């Protein structure tokens with residue numbers, strides 16, 4: 001297991017953080033007796049329509065002065081019943097639902113869903129498809145982290161990184177657009193392969209993106225990593241120990257920032273991730289600043305992964321040669337009756353999955369993203385369950401903010417990188 | 426390492442934990458299945474679920490310390506609802522799925538929140554969607570649907586996709602809810618016990634004029 | 639002071655066209671007011687799901703909504719002119735949306751962005767509002783799933799067109815909303831059915847098959863238990 005500890009360019013000295021409390025003189029906090037105002041705690045409601053809650057999260061906070069005594073999150077304001085809807089859709093028809101679930105990293109969701117179904121059906125995809133999916137997943141990891149970077153910066157009080165991040169995101173949008181025809185709702189995968197092979201020149205576009213993204217990250221890092229306000233607002237805020245983090249089910253960058261080297265790409269490798277050369281950044285303090293550093297480093301690692309995957313992109317078919325799942329070619333359909341009937345049946349009845357079930361998890365951009373599919377032999381699932389990483393991550397928020405200050409709630413919430421579409425499903 | 430899970434030959438006992446589990450709990454381990462090639466599913470006696478999961482979590486040789494998921498499956502047709510626990514051992518890199526079957530007439534099982542905090546919201550979601558009651562859960566409320574949702578538990582097979590009420594009725598109900606209804610002041614009183622709020626349809630229904638504006 | 643700007647005998651300041659030129663323009667009040675309104679619309683982003691990301695993209699570097707006078711996103715409904723409802727609206731969120739609309743001062747407009755907000759989209763399910771027009775009045779629907787930023791900008795320009803054609807004298811009449819009805823559905827049962835019908839038409843099939851019940855009257859829970 002390769003571990004990597006982030007080298008701090010900045011020493012974590014308290015002087016660097018912003019501390020405005022007078023330490024001596026008449027106002028010295030230590031000398032004043034604790035005033036007793038006999039005050040009551042205050043209830044404050046944030047959301048569900050609040051720009052800093054990243055969607056429609058609602059937090060009810062009980063405050064003692066500025067200190068958060070209790071935090072009760074309310075979710076469900078975006079409950080779109082994906083899982084119920086999935087029970088009324090064919091296996092392939094579910095793909096468009098998956099990218100509407102996490103619209104920050106749609107391709108990862110597309111991929112992991114079909115990977116779970118393929119595992120249940122015992123379909124092995126082609127080598128080319130594997131590499132293309134790896135490219136898709138790494139591209140969208142960057143895509144999602146970039147949005148996190150922009151909103152994170154806004155939440156700690158900086159606006160410029162948002163514009164930088166969105167400039168880079170526009171480039172990913174264009175790549176999505178060129179490959180799948182849509183900017184966000186990609187629906188790029190099908191059981192047994194992709195909806196199409198990658199278009200000409202796309203690989204070069206991705207390579208160029210991976211080449212130049214680190215420059216932008218450098219620029220953003222000069223803005224944030226040593227910025228006094230940023231450090232003061234994030235260091236030592238929202239700390240969670242590794243043990244607590246595991247107990248609370250945190251995964252992904254949030255868990256790794258607490259020092260637990262659990263990354264599914266290394267621990268339960270899929271799609272030959274064990275043969276790629278990359279490192280998993282690990283934090284040591286488990287605070288917001290470490291989560292920031294871990295994500296920044298992850299983006300760089302993803303760029304290197306993108307290069308490696310592009311280098312090994314093999315030729316060959318993108319879809320498996322398995323008539324159970326893959327449509328016959330258009331030419332065949334037009335010219336021969338068998339293929340046409342086959343095409344008709346596959347489209348009208350849908351792919352049929354044998355009885356069984358499967359849980360398949362990958363390292364999504366937010367954490368362990370699992371899909372649990374159960375089939376009774378028909379063309380529709382009995383149950384399609386998503387193991388939602390940000391749902392579980394968010395459930396720890398009370399623990400992270402209680403005892404902290406009100407202003408830190410926003411920072412902690414931003415550092416968890418949640419996406420409400422997937423929390424509420 | 427990972428090969429243990431990924432490529433060992435199938436068959437009962439291939440998983441390192443299952444024989445030990447059988448030894449420790451005997452008849453409470455009802456069945457063992459291997460699905461999708463390498464995924465091991467163990468059906469256990471629902472009454473002993475906490476005991477079994479605690480053993481799995483704390484026995485040093487197994488250490489399933491990461492609870493990935495708690496969910497449920499309803500196969501419909503009055504068949505029992507399965508509560509599914511996805512476990513993972515970060516140290517050993519083993520995965521295991523534990524299932525407990527609950528008859529539809531008696532959907533109650535002990536909560537595993539004392540073992541993992543992660544189970545808190547996951548169990549609330551199962552309660553909301555399937556109506557499975559978790560005994561000993563600290564705060565068993567609906568989580569995704571509004572607290573006053575009166576149409577039932579949506580992920581049950583007998584629940585129609587578009588709900589039981591008409592759209593007009595659903596809209597009216599939604600708008601007659603005040604956003605601040607979801608405050609639970611008693612829940613927020615400092616040091617107070619979280620209050621269990623359960624929606625119950627009032628038998629005769631409230632007076633008509635209360636909502637006919 | 640130069641020569642041609644000398645004060646004339648009548649006390650008028652010399653203008654560009656010589657002494658005594660009137661320093662005013664005649665125009666219609668409607669035109670000026672609408673011109674001002676239309677070029678400084680403050681949108682209130684009510685973003686919930688995927689469409690909100692596209693809304694962010696249209697406000698960010700590449701598309702830059704600020705070009706059209708929407709420099710300032712108003713995150714408070716009290717200071718907003720246009721409600722952009724971007725994304726899915728479940729029934730749980732419906733009272734929130736309605737309240738935000740009620741909190742916005744007149745004159746106000748509403749853009750429904752995306753298939754979900756306009757009609758429920760693919761989510762013809764138990765938890766979703768089938769089109770926000772069953773809850774609040776909508777001025778412009780932007781189709782797409784999600785609409786591209788260009789689409790949203792076009793939709794907002796349609797709002798500007800709409801503003802251009804409005805008249806102050808008839809404003810109260812056009813935009814009247816009964817304050818007693820605040821927080822209540824705009825549409826009655828029949829209208830909701832008609833509105834959600836063409837999209838959620840499967841509801842009707844289920845109705846005729848007797849699969850849905852009308853349900854009892856709504857019962858708000860007492861605020862303090």
Ligand code: SF4
Pocket residue numbers: 100185687688689690724725726751752753754755759782783784785
């Ligand atoms: S219209 Fe499409 S993109 Fe917009 S919220 Fe709905 S599903 Fe998402």
